[in-house]
Structure formats: structure tokens, C-alpha cells
Amino acid sequence: MLAIVCPGQGAQKPGFLTPWRELDGVDQTLASLSEAAGVDLLRHGTESDADTIRDTAVAQPLLVAAGILAAAQLRAEDGLPAADVIAGHSVGEVTAAALTGVLSNEDALRLVAVRSRAMAEAAAAEPTSMAAVVGGTREEVLAKIAEHGLHPANINSAVQVVAAGAAEKIAALGEDAPAKARVIPLQVAGAFHTPYMASAREELARFAPSLSPADPSVPLVSNAGGEVVTSGAAYLDSIVTQVASPVDWEACMATFRDRGVTALIEVAPAGTLTGLAKRELKGIALANLNTPDDLEAARALVREHAGATPSDQEN
Template identity: 85%
Template sequence: MLAIVCPGQGAQKPGFLSPWRELPGVEESLASLSEAGGVDLLRHGTESDADTIRDTAVAQPLLVAAGIIAASSLYQGQDLAPADAIAGHSVGELTAAALSGVLGDEDAMRLVAVRSQAMARAAAAEPTSMAAVVGGSREDVIATIERHGLHAANINSAAQVVAAGSSEQIEALAEDGPAKARVIPLQVAGAFHTPYMAGAREELAAFAPGLQPADPSVPLISNAGGEVVASGARYLDLIVTQVASPVDWEACMGALRDRGVTAMIEVAPAGTLTGLAKRELKGIALANLNTPDDLEAARALVREHAGSAAPDQEN
């Protein structure tokens, strides 16, 4: 069974789209996606520096477009079976919506434009940030996060929880963290996936009814507890609430395990989610699709593993 996964904000790197522009049709696709997303994807993906693409309003459209381009290139001109499951981390769920057929590519870009700008505005309202807590016992980590008045915004794995809240609270957590754990402040200007994003949730709720989602053609696993999304309408409900609710990637990996995943491909910019899978889904085959040079290895994985889900695992 093959899963395709889509990374979230923070995975972007300066120039990471440069190798893809050499493929036929990619520059034209990026131009179309840029128009829908209101961002110059070619410039930001090939020329802009790290500080520029760290901006939420730039990073999120860039990540969704990159995933669409990489996945399209994987299948273009190939007789390959579709993935057996698709999932995305945070903004990666918008990439996943495009790859699973819930949204067209341009609608996914329109949605991420609204999402990213709304989240940037919410983040600018007051100084907030996030920090990764690595190690320690889950019970102690959550208790310490809550003791500091913070929120567990991302449950990334058994060994990693991301805390979010005011900048002062993050500093206090770094000084007084859980036992046997490291607290690593993240370079983000916002407490994403917490009540601080309530304004962004309201903006998305106002925009979403203008979209016409389809039901997923491939099982789409949600950050909301690893739920397998059965309808386009349910997807929109979940993606609206997601901006102010925790991302439970550990549950997503659990859902993939339960479905019998044997291989995972992470679309560009890849490495974060396959890194977590290496520790949490031991023994599965992994491929990072970062450049066109990775396409043949990824296609070999598709040929070997796609379409192998047992009948009672399908929906």
C-alpha cells in the first residue's frame, strides 16, 4: 500500500523549485498557479531568500504549488496506479485536497491564498510563537505545556509535540521545560493551530462556501485525529477548523499503519514527514521527491506498492 504525504510550513528552502522548472510545462503551470494564488511562485521558489519565503503568506502557497507540481510530474505520461492514501501536515492538507481530487489545482491555490493571508493577519495581532518539545513522557510534556498556559498545537510523533502561545510563554517553557525533554523555539511568528487563529478560522468559514469540492478519489486522511475523509463537504468543514485546532500527525501515521501502508512518498520539499515515518512506521519503504532526479525511484515505489490495499481497507 502506497501513501503520498505533503509537508507543512517550515519545510520550504530557498531555490527548492529551481530543478523543477527544467521540466516541460512546469513554468506554465507555475504561472497559472501563481495567478490563482496571488503570489509569484517562480520568483519565490527560485530566487527569494529564506526570510522572504518564511512569510506565511508566501510559504503556504509555495508549498501547495510545489506539491502539485511534484505529484503531477510523478504521474505525467506514466501508466501508474494511484496512491492508496493521501495525507498532508497542516497546510499540506490543501496539497492533499488537490492530489485526491477534492479541489481543483486552482481552487486549492485560491483557498491557500485566503488561508495564508488570514493566518498572517491573525499572527500579527499579538506576539506569539511556537516551540518543539522533543523527548520526555507525553503526560509530562502536555502537563508542562498547559502549566505555562500554552497549547499543544502539533502532535507530530510519540517523541515530538509543538507548543504554541504568547512569546513570553514560549520563553518561559524554554527555561522551565518538561523533564528529559528539549525545548526548541521555532522561527515562526504565530501560534498556529490554536485559539489565537480564531480570526483566520472565521475568514476561511466565510470563503469556503464559494468552493465546490468533490468527494476524494483516494482516501484522504485528516489532521483531525486521523479521520479518513469521506466527502468534499466534510473536508471543507475540517480544513476551516484546522487553522485553530491541533494538527495530530501522530494519528495520521497511526491511520496509515492501520490501513497497512508499506511505502510512503513525500512530495517536495520532502524529508520532514518521511523522517517521522522512519521512526514511527518502521520497515516501510520511503522516498523523498525533492527534484526531478528523484522521479524514477519514486515511480519504482509506486509500481511496487500502489494498489496493494486489502479490500476491507478500501473506501
């Protein structure tokens, strides 16, 4: 059983799309996706510096385009079986919608363009930020986050929760960390996936009816409690709600475990989600698809694990 996962904001790195340009058709694909997003993805993915691509309105379309591009190259081999389940962390859920056919590539970029601009505008309304709380017990971590008037924006694993809220409260949490935990400030300018994003949610709700979603061709696991989305309409409702609600990636990984996933591939820019899986999903095969050099190993993993049950792997 194979899962393909798509990373969220913060995974981007300067120049990370450069290696893909050696493949035929990549520049044309990026040009088409750039037009849909209203963002020069080729320039930002190859030339722009870290500060430029940290901008929410740039980072999110760039991540979605990168995931679409890498997955398309992965599936370029004739006869390669489909993944058994697909999921994305935060904005990666838009990538996942494209990979499962819920949205066309162009509509995925149109959606993420609206999403990213609306979230950037909401973030600019007042100074807010996020910080990863690593370690401690879940109950004590959540209690400390609430004590400081903050929100648990991302439940990433059993030992990692991302807190979000007013910048001064994030700083105060750093000075008053939960027992046996570290507070690591994140390089984001916004309290994403919290009530601070209410205006972004409203803007997405106005935009969503312009899209024509299809039902997913592959099971799509939602950030909302690890639920498997079975209809395009339900996906749109979920992605609208998601911008102001917590991302529960721990629940997504639990769904992978329950469905018998034996291998996981993270599309570019990869490493964050495979890192979480390495700790939480012991024993599964992992692959990062960051450059064309990674394609052969990733395809081998697809051929071995897609459609196979855990018992098949043992025989």
C-alpha cells in the same frame, strides 16, 4: 499499500523549485498557480531568500504549488497506479485536497491564499510563537505546556509535540523544559492551530462556500484525529476548523499503519514527514521527491507498492 504525504509550513527552502524548471511546462504551471494565489511562485520558489519565504502569506501557497507540481510529474508516467491514501500536514492538507481531486489546483491555491493571509493577520495581532518539545513522556510534556499557559498545536509523533502561544510563554517553557525533553524554538511568527487563529477560522468560513468540492478519489486522511475523509463537504468543514485546532500527525501515521501502508512518498519539499515515518512506521519504504532526479525511484516505489497489501509484499 502506498501513501503520498504533503509537508507543512517550515519545510520550504530557498531555491527549492529551481530544479523542476528543467521540465517542460513547469514555468507555465507555476504561472497559472501564481495567478490563482496572487503570489509570484516562480520568483519566490527560485530567487527569494529564507526570510522572504518564511512569510506565512508566501510560504503556504509556495508549499501547495510545489506539492501539486511534484505530484503531477510523478503521475506523468502512463499507467502508473494511484496511491492508496493521501494526507498532508497542516497546510499540506490543502495540497492533499488537490491531489485527491477534492479541489481543483486553482481552487486549492485560492483557498491557501485566503488561509495564509488570514493566519498572517491573526499572527500579527500579538507576539506569539511555537516551539517543538522533543523527548519526555507525553503526559509530562502536555502538563508542562498547560502549566505555562500554552497549547499543544501539533502532535507530530510519540516523542514530539509542538507548543504554541504567547512569545514570552514560549521563552519561559524553554527555561523550564519537561524532564528528559528539549525545547526547540521554531522560526514562525504565530501560534498556528490554537485559539489565537480564531479570526483566521472565521475568514475561512466566509470564503469556503465559494468553493465547489468533490468527494476524494483516493482516501484522504485528515489531521483531525487521523479520520478518513469521504466527502468534499466534510473536508471543507475540517480545513476551516483546522487553522485553530491541533494537527494530530501521530494519528495520521496510526491510520497509515492500520490500513497496511508499506511505502510512503513525500512530495517536495520533502524530508520532514519521511523523517517522522522512519521513526514511527518501522520497516516501510520511504522516498523524498525533491527534484526531478528523484522521479525514477519514486515511480518504482509506486509500481511496487500501490494497491498491494502487506501479504502481497511478502509473496
